[in-house]
Amino acid sequence: MTTKTQNYSLKQRFLNSIIVLFLGMLFYLGITLVFFGSGIGNAYLIKNNSEKASSNLTAQKIRKNQQHKTTYDASKTESVSTVKLIKSQSQKAYSIGQVSIPAxxxxxxxxxxxxxxxxxxxxxxxxxxxxxxxxxNNNYVLAGHYMGSANAAVLDNLHLTKPGDLVYITDLRNIYLYRIKKISVEIKPNQIEVENNVRNKPMITLITCSDFNTSKYGYGANRTVAQGKLVGQASASITNLRIAELIKSKNKAYSAQNKLILTNKKVIHKSCPRAAAQPKFYQNQSFIKISIITFNIIFLIIISWLLIKIW
Known part of the structure; x- marks a missing residue:
């Protein structure tokens, strides 16, 4: 009788353990799907990719990176997806500079x-x-994904730009300053004339999807296009790079707001003509990383506690 009871108890414990692990896995999978389905997960992945590509970047590395083979065939590009982002981590990308729009x-x-x-x-x-x-002396055309408003990752906030906002681009030798002149959010994908050069007009064009309001603009049916003109060039000194927010300051108390940058045209530009946008706490990459680690630790503790209680 005792042996049968012990065997039954052992089988029941084993069965209960399997149930706990199975339900735990379902819960974990559900949270993961919500994380990536909300857009925060994909934005987190692309930001990780960005940080990896930008780390330890130098002017010398940029010159070398410019020699790598690439393609300009937009027809072969794919919509952003979790699978695509994970796959891309094994495909190295070679950065040729940095872009910032502090506003x-x-x-x-x-x-x-x-x-x-x-x-x-x-x-x-x-x-x-x-x-x-x-x-x-050309139209410098740049494009990037719209990742969702949950976690500004690429050009998600392009539709929030206003005429007068500054765009900074650097190859770590020079910083080029462009001032935005116009923004359109209903440009069709086939309106490629926005990419044309305009004679004797050095300018920039930034393009992303207008998916910030799919009920109005559709999903991938329209493009947000911001265009501006070149207003100056400055040396890529550490100070100027920080003012332009092209590199992070090691001093957390450092603020680029209202600091000045001197261009080759002898015009002093404020780093941001309006208040620089402050990311929400949940848009902070460090906060997301800490949250993921904390969740995993708590999850493992709970599962371990339940298994210990069973046995």
């Missing part, structure tokens, strides 16, 4: 074309056309 909290690495494996859009913004140069 709307845009800070992303820049890449030449879409990449040999069309991976570059999973890392940041890309140049859409060959033989165009930053700061040159």
């Amino acid at each position: 709307v909290n845009i800070h992303v690495p820049l890449f030449a074309g879409y990449g040999k494996n069309n991976q570059n859009l999973s890392y940041g913004v890309v140049t859409c056309l060959p033989n165009r140069s930053m700061g040159g």
Whole structure:
């Protein structure tokens, strides 16, 4: 009788353990699906990619990165997805600079074309056309994904820009300053004339999807396009890079707001003509990382406690 009871108890414990592990896995999978389905997860992945591509970047590395093979065939690009972002982590991207629009909290690495494996859009913004140069007498056309408003990752906040906002681009040798002149949110994908050069007009064009309001603009049916003109060039000194928010300051108390930058045209520009956008706490990459680690620890503790209680 005792042996049968012990065997039954052992079987019941084993069964209960399987149930706990199975339900735990379902719960964990559900949370994971919610995390990525909300857009926060994908934004987190692309920000991780961006940080990896931007780490330890130097002017010398940029020169070397410019030699890597790439493609400018937009027809081969794919919509952003979790699978695509994870896959891209094994496909190295070679940054050729940095882009910032402090007024709307845009800070992303820049890449030449879409990449040999069309991976570059999973890392940041890309140049859409060959033989165009930053700061040159041409229309410098850049494009990037819209990742959702949950966690500004690439050009998510482009539709929030206003005429007068400054766009900074650097190759870590020089910083090029563009001032936005106009923003449109209902540009059709086939309206490629926005990419055309305008004679004797050095300018920039930034393009992303107008998916911030799908009920009005549809999903992928319209583009947000911001265009501006070149207003100056400055040396890529550490001070100027920090003012332009092209690199992070090691001093957390440092603020670029209202600091000045001197360009080659002898015009002093404020780093941000209006208050720089402050990311929400849940848009902070460090906060998300800590939250993920904390959740995993708590989850493991709860599962372990339940298993110990069973046995």
